[in-house]
Amino acid sequence: MQRTILIGTAAFLASTAIANADGVLNIYNWGNYTSPELIEQFTADTGIAVTITDFDSNDTALARVRQGGHGFDIVVPTHSVLPTWINEGLLMPLDPEIVTDRANIAPQWLNVDFDMGRQYTVPWQWGTTGIIVNTSIYGGDINTADIFLNPPAELDGRINVIPEMSDIMAIAAYAAGADSNCTADMDIWRQVRDTLMAAKPHWLALDYGTVDSYAAGDIAAGVYWNGASMRARLQNPDLAYGYPVTGYPVWMDNAAVLADAQNVENAMIFINYILQPQHAAMLSNFARYGNGIIGSGEFMDPAMATAPEIDIPEEFVAAGRFSAACPQDIQDIRTQIWTALLQ
Structure with missing residues (x-):
């Protein structure tokens, strides 16, 4: 049975027991691609302070993480390079005890050949x-x-x-x-x-x-x-x-937790946070891409439904x-x- 999608922030906090979380989270993402509104809301909801570091290409991101000593917890690679990240052991499997809402992923984006069953990643934007x-x-x-x-x-x-x-x-x-x-x-x-x-x-x-x-x-x-x-x-x-x-x-960027992440629990909390439709919509309303999360359309700018892009x-x-x-x-x-x- 499909998991009921949680809409209210209070319900989300209660369901995942993150209200008292604290600490930091370091995200490595494409430039100008992370909603400031989402990060502000995440910090307000969880107490976790977030730092964003930009990269400009998949090659740049992969080379930087391969070097080690980077200090990042989450990375957002494109689907076409994900097999390399997974095969080289650069990503950590998602914790099912924290990332509980993968059923919110739209069916066409769930059993994908680049990460079957979403063992390592969740959709960011496509x-x-x-x-x-x-x-x-x-x-x-x-x-x-x-x-x-x-x-x-x-x-x-x-x-x-x-x-x-x-x-x-x-x-x-x-x-x-x-x-x-x-x-x-x-x-x-x-x-x-x-x-x-x-x-x-x-x-x-x-x-x-x-x-x-x-x-x-x-x-x-x-x-x-x-x-x-x-x-x-x-x-x-x-x-x-x-x-x-x-x-x-046609492509999809995906959020994943790095194998050498130092703030693993906070990273898993964030991964589950963006699976909530109202939070996925914040990503889309900022960057203007689809997100692959069921129910997010209700919270998205209506102009996106008819935009030729x-x-x-x-x-x-x-x-x-x-x-x-x-x-x-x-x-x-x-x-x-x-x-x-x-x-």
Whole structure:
């Protein structure tokens, strides 16, 4: 029987016996991605003080945690890299005595192949990676990867590309004709390499913290995540989000407790806290992504239900592809291309 979803904060506190918790919690997360309102409420409810440290890519996060001595308790990796985190023993299984509300996870996000039965993780946010364009500068088709792979003259030198290898490699591979982000077709990867290297001189930057820059018109177009694109559009209505018809990534970021966490109980308490629909909605209302928690829609900004960045137009739904974790030989090829691109 499905667990009854707790709505009131008082009921939540009583059910989990966290009212007298104290101490600290250190979260390692993507930049500008954690709701300040949620953290303030969590601290008020539990007495646990929270510190947030930002990372800018899955590669950065994985490298930092592998080094050890980081002091983080919770990390938020994307689904496509989770098998690596789990296989390398970097994550701790969730404590069922504290993380009691996994039944609040929507069925499609529960028995997922990257963490079957959610033994290590819970959903944080899910979304897409597509194209953002300032339509006052460029009035052509925005539902194409050519915006950054073969930039129109109007956008030359005014394009930003997020520094996330898995997303950029996937979009470029799909544009080259791949049917998977992990294709074994070496001709595809040679084309991806050549296309990206030729396109880079026409870009302004590879940066991730650019919501305000898009809103101000400092950047005219780029590859961006849907929620961040919505945040920028709310400040500048000339911005529009496009879905490359050749294919675009669908992804989910997931919260997990690190194997060497120093504040394990507090971390588990936080994990269960974001499984409550009203708290998951705080994450979504801030970052503007879906969250995968049953009942959270009741607490979310109604504008998200019809936002073109969130509600994918029917004609582009089929082009969305849930990125897989690539075999090591394919991952090595992608890494070689990415390393050369960054030089």
